[in-house]
Amino acid sequence: MAELKLLFEHAGNPAYQTIEGYIAKGGYQALDKALKMERQAIIDQIKASGLRGRGGAGFPTWIKWNGLPKEKTKRHHIVCNADEGEPGTFKDKQLMEETPFLLVEGMTLAGIACQGDAGYIYIRGEFIDAAKAMRKAIDEAYAAGFLGKNIRGSGIDFDLYIHLGAGSYECGEESALMSSIMGERGMPRLKFPHAPLPTIAGLWDEPTLINNVETFCCAPFIVNKGGEWYATMGASTKNSRGTKLFSVSGHVGKPGNYEIEFGTTLMELLEMSGGMTGGKLKACVPGGSSVPIMTAEMCDGAIIGYEEMMQAGSMVGSGGCMFLNDKTCIVQFIWRTAMFYAVESCGKCTPCREGTKWMLQILERIVKGNGQPGDKELLLDITSQIDGRSFCGLGDAAAWPVAGAIKVFPEEFDYYIANGKSIVGSPLPMVPA
Amino acid sequence: MSELIQLGASRPKAPKPEDLKLQFSDTAVAELEALLTHYPDSKSGILPGLWIAQREYGGYLSPEAIAETAFRLGRSYAEVEGVATFYSMYNTAHKVGKHMIEVCTCLTCQVCGAYPVAEYLKKKLGVDFGGTTEDGMFTLHEVECLNACDRAPLIQVGDQYYGPVNEKSLDELLEKLAKQDESTVIQMADSIVQVHLASFEKPGGQPATKPKPAAPAPPAAPTSTRIRVEETS
Numbered sequence: 035m036a037e038l039k040l041l042f043e044h045a046g047n048p049a050y051q052t053i054e055g056y057i058a059k060g061g062y063q064a065l066d067k068a069l070k071m072e073r074q075a076i077i078d079q080i081k082a083s084g085l086r087g088r089g090g091a092g093f094p095t096w097i098k099w100n101g102l103p104k105e106k107t108k109r110h111h112i113v114c115n116a117d118e119g120e121p122g123t124f125k126d127k128q129l130m131e132e133t134p135f136l137l138v139e140g141m142t143l144a145g146i147a148c149q150g151d152a153g154y155i156y157i158r159g160e161f162i163d164a165a166k167a168m169r170k171a172i173d174e175a176y177a178a179g180f181l182g183k184n185i186r187g188s189g190i191d192f193d194l195y196i197h198l199g200a201g202s203y204e205c206g207e208e209s210a211l212m213s214s215i216m217g218e219r220g221m222p223r224l225k226f227p228h229a230p231l232p233t234i235a236g237l238w239d240e241p242t243l244i245n246n247v248e249t250f251c252c253a254p255f256i257v258n259k260g261g262e263w264y265a266t267m268g269a270s271t272k273n274s275r276g277t278k279l280f281s282v283s284g285h286v287g288k289p290g291n292y293e294i295e296f297g298t299t300l301m302e303l304l305e306m307s308g309g310m311t312g313g314k315l316k317a318c319v320p321g322g323s324s325v326p327i328m329t330a331e332m333c334d335g336a337i338i339g340y341e342e343m344m345q346a347g348s349m350v351g352s353g354g355c356m357f358l359n360d361k362t363c364i365v366q367f368i369w370r371t372a373m374f375y376a377v378e379s380c381g382k383c384t385p386c387r388e389g390t391k392w393m394l395q396i397l398e399r400i401v402k403g404n405g406q407p408g409d410k411e412l413l414l415d416i417t418s419q420i421d422g423r424s425f426c427g428l429g430d431a432a433a434w435p436v437a438g439a440i441k442v443f444p445e446e447f448d449y450y451i452a453n454g455k456s457i458v459g460s461p462l463p464m465v466p467a
Numbered sequence: 468m469s470e471l472i473q474l475g476a477s478r479p480k481a482p483k484p485e486d487l488k489l490q491f492s493d494t495a496v497a498e499l500e501a502l503l504t505h506y507p508d509s510k511s512g513i514l515p516g517l518w519i520a521q522r523e524y525g526g527y528l529s530p531e532a533i534a535e536t537a538f539r540l541g542r543s544y545a546e547v548e549g550v551a552t553f554y555s556m557y558n559t560a561h562k563v564g565k566h567m568i569e570v571c572t573c574l575t576c577q578v579c580g581a582y583p584v585a586e587y588l589k590k591k592l593g594v595d596f597g598g599t600t601e602d603g604m605f606t607l608h609e610v611e612c613l614n615a616c617d618r619a620p621l622i623q624v625g626d627q628y629y630g631p632v633n634e635k636s637l638d639e640l641l642e643k644l645a646k647q648d649e650s651t652v653i654q655m656a657d658s659i660v661q662v663h664l665a666s667f668e669k670p671g672g673q674p675a676t677k678p679k680p681a682a683p684a685p686p687a688a689p690t691s692t693r694i695r696v697e698e699t700s
Contacts, residue, residue, distance in 0.1 A: 169662045176667070218510075356574060366577075367577070374574070
């Protein structure tokens, strides 16, 4: 299958970044439609679409939208998670820079459906260009009466604010993100079933809907053209509908974002992005650094879909797809992955705070040529003690790549530990001199 | 890398309340007031407040900068310091140079040659990661994924990304930055403050299409009366 551009149809067109250009291309039709609809009817369309969260977990979006109290007793908040930090992912950045009105309209639709009073877009601090594009779009939407008091004369009020982070991967986790908006250190909170869901007690203990940028950007299309129409895309897969943005990087000819229909194969995605450069395909990390690494054999025939990728031994994740050629040393690559999680662990839960540092220390001694017999087993033991034992998914995400790589590339680890050097003949320079 | 995961370098003491000299400009005070209308309590103003402070105090969040932010928000010094030291983009560990060169060495950049880029910069500037050149012009930092992996190897200076970089493009960039009067560190903090504020909220900005919200309570008095429920995990 080829690219299927829905969200990205007008990406790169400067006119689409102005409110006039956006309306000319069919923008805000969904909002006008939604203002005439029952709130529940909007949520039903999201349900019919089969849309699942695009941030990485793939949770059905309509359940969140439907989870906010229908009888409103407190303020309701709509939060957009634009803290894109997963290594390998850069789709939300392009969405905000090139299709900012899709996000504004999508969040406004959520505001209407869930009786939201205010929306917060939490953008990571480094994404200043994206934040500027969002600021311009929000200002134009206010001026044209699409935000603020009495939207389009409907009597509905909805304010949209931008809140920037300040450098923390952990803040991409929803409870940590909300802590960060509330002016705290970005640490996760206890989760359901030990604590209420954000849709009941989120920001300031008030009902909060929180979705990824890409998820909100899908909403205008679903409301405008209907959930059933949206669900026709990706119908060949078990339970994945619509399109998905993949950020392809690494050793490929044309790195960039590609929008594909679920059901496309991983090799087709590689072909779209210009094929391999510098050598043959050795490994692929298909969904951001947190997902298990795949060998070339595993990639062959892998179909992109939430369940299908699980079957192939990895995950769709956030769509940060890194292709690596045969000059890449997997041990060194995993060492750097472990370092990322060790640096970014917020320090709240002991298994993650300590475990990520231990994994890094062991991998570092292997990479420096001082690996000891049994290090591989020790690493596996640590991963089993982090996985599932922390408040949020960072611990799991730190454990999976290490455990996954040892499982599919055991010979690389054995060779490195035994010989103090990489199995790859002349590897790329991937460690500090 | 050891610089990034080094545990608690000791921090200077908080200034005594009687020694506190307020340095925020009138614009900064107006910006903070406008920002606080976005949130129900003053605590939520800590992150944007710290961005204002980082700009007003020349790119470094000194204990004085943190104390003033805390005072203006009606929060305690410890609370604001705790937040500031958590986030990597607040410069609390040490004073930084006029420009910060942030080199991404994470995954895609790693496999696309970030370490040779980092080595080149270290040699050229004569500093290690975390170091500042003697003339106070450049600070070199290693950062985690900047999420523009299609442009690997990538660096960030101020509010701009540059990539893919090579030795030649780095030479040109450093030369350009050395001639630049304005500090990109301060410029970045200012950009971040500005994107928080709608055009009708900016001090001296365009007439409002939205009625200007009532000003929040004076900074010295804590505006939050919410009882914070502590997690008892």
